[in-house]
Amino acid sequence: MRLPLLYWRSLLSKKIRILLDESLGNSVAEAIRQSSNAISAAEYTRHTSLKGAKDPGVVAYATAAKRIVVTADRGMNEKRYPICKNAGIIIIHSDNELDHSVIFKRFLLSGHKADAKDAVTYLYTNRARIKNHSGEKVVAI
């Protein structure tokens, strides 16, 4: 079944607000800058007062600003920061530095980025695992 163009457009046009953690490098920040059509507002902790901040402070700031935290730190997960008690956390998991920007770009173009709101999302090379209040799903990216 072919999905109508409007469906795809609505999926791709849902912009998300993110807070990029300092644990990710400039290559990811650059990838986000190039994806301004997918992200309405991005903030980089390295360029704010959150530089060197503690994890709870970063999540609290993101929650207040309704931004999804994008990080490489696997410890910032749903066990420490329960789902729906923050605006969302995206954890990029890769052993390769370059992959972080590639993986994140893939996710932005996958049509699932809106699902990351109020959820904890794990991004791997070719798939995303999204955990939200209704359960868990794995999608290809």
Next chain:
Amino acid sequence: MTSFAVAARLDDRRKWWPNADENEYYGEDEPHLECETPDGKDFSIPFGAVLDRVRARFPLIAMDQETVTGSPRISGTRIPLYMILRAIRHFGTVEGAAVEYDLTAAAVKDALAFAAAVLEEPVEQED
């Protein structure tokens, strides 16, 4: 003779003479298993203690449970050392990693030295 060699000989002895008195095995020049570890290293140190001990030698490295979930990081930042090591692998140079994370070359070199120092330390062995 290392304790590993002694253990191997003791295993053989237990296999062929299961009822033998093990204490008879040790001669004057053969150390007891619990008294020696290879190369004189202490293998009873937990990994957390190793990190703490090494960190004391590197003022640019910080560690606390509330920041990057306790991973060793560059002091005053949220940049974990494991990400710097990956950046070095990817870019192939200290300078490449420094540019990627807006760090000084000295900080990146400290990250490398810290990793090397941790790997050099003996840690607790699991049975």
